[in-house]
Amino acid sequence: MLNNTYAVIDLGSNSFHMKIVEMVAGEPRVISKVKRKVRLASGLDNNNVLSLEAMERGWECLAWFGEHLSELELSRVKVVATATLRLAVNADEFTARGNELLGVPINIISGEREAALIYHGMAVTSNGCGKRLIIDIGGASTELILGDGVTPIVLNSLNMGCVTWLERYFGNGLLTDNNFDAAIAGAKEVLAPVQADYLAHSWQLTLGASGSVQAVQEVLVAQGLNEEVTLAKLQQLKSQCIECGSQDSLLIEGLKPERRVVFVSGLCILIALFEELAITTMLASGGALREGVINQLSGGEQQEDICLASCQSVAQRFQLNSLQSQQVAQVALKFASDIELADTLLPMLKYSALLHEVGVSVDYAQAPKHARYLLSHLPLAGFSKQQRLLLVALVGNYRGNIDVELLKAQGCCSFDEANKLLLCLRLAVICVGRYQGQRCQQLKLAPTEQGFVLEQTSQLFEQAPLLKTMLNQEIADNPLMIS
Known part of the structure; x- marks a missing residue:
């Protein structure tokens, strides 16, 4: 028996759906998803009698679903039926046969x-x-x-x-x-x-x-x-x-x-x-x-910040270094505060910092490229399509050459705002290095008429020649930075 796997079957009036997930790092990962256009509601007559033809379409689909459930614990399977079977005066006839085909009871839920x-x-x-x-x-x-x-x-x-x-x-x-x-x-x-x-x-x-x-x-x-x-x-x-x-x-x-x-x-x-x-x-x-039923079946909790929970799940799945990513996030947010970026943009900067090394789990040299693919295809609960595109644009450009088209295509914020978010992320990655976030307290990102300049409050650059070299390269590569 599969102890970490759950299934929900939704007998809708238009389509029947089956979704099977396994819990990975506290998040549901879809391993099977089936949809059939049954159009059960079209079989209701004026007296709310469900036609035999419509019921047979439904039974055929349930027999198919039943094949997928043989290895699952029955306590981890939930079948819910909605409006058409609420209305049908002969719903018992349909559910009696359906229960046999599925091996689990069909629950006709109230509106x-x-x-x-x-x-x-x-x-x-x-x-x-x-x-x-x-x-x-x-x-x-x-x-x-x-x-x-x-x-x-x-x-x-x-x-x-x-x-x-x-x-x-x-x-x-x-x-x-x-x-x-x-x-x-x-x-x-x-x-x-x-x-x-x-x-x-x-x-x-x-x-x-x-x-x-x-x-x-x-x-x-x-x-x-x-x-x-x-x-x-x-x-x-x-x-x-x-x-x-x-x-x-x-x-x-x-x-x-x-x-x-x-x-x-x-x-x-x-x-x-x-x-x-x-x-x-x-x-x-x-x-x-279906997602509501799955969450209740698996005993999941409602998170205050669903996007953050998604990021934490991805980080756990790909074994990202939490200390490193948290230091990058803190410094990136500090730089964003220095240049007074809008508060509404700060969560996306934080999420991108927490996931900035996801591509490293595949290959260091082409980490940004792999990050773009992974974050374009991984399940990320809480993120809208436009937010996901911004996440891809930021993490996919956290180092190396900047793909400007990604920043233009994201649609979550203006191109100028996306550029500033990326600047904060890239500078944070450079300045933190490996676990050296404390030295960034000596740095301040300041706007000028020509762009942005990174000011130091001590002789940090003299003590950190590698950091100075990397920042000079960033100034050369990033049009927003000036020396």
């Missing part, structure tokens, strides 16, 4: 429980503090959770989803103004009874935790826009869909074939939510229902 798990999944995978609104558009339900930090405040599961809205408003296969208007109005009508509960609060961040949001982001990025979802961008996508005329002709840049069927219905629900809740921007959440 409120689903919302709480979604928020928990977000809280353990997405960095941030203050009030956050989480939106998860499923096949037959949409969960709205407003929380503060790790605590949910307002939770609702609404009876609308991308599969049910597709059947109800786009059953004729046409993409017309009338169909879109009706679908958006229908979503607003479902939202109306709880709208005031959310508008009574203000929140700092809106996160989307569903395939509908991911599909929208994929299209936006493919069309040369950033990943922030706004109402104006959603309206542009609506116009593009209407121009296609029908579902069969729905071909817009960046829309993957597997996303096409329920794209327009999810888009309508998003537009309604943006308009009725006065949402300005939305980003993707790092996790949702």
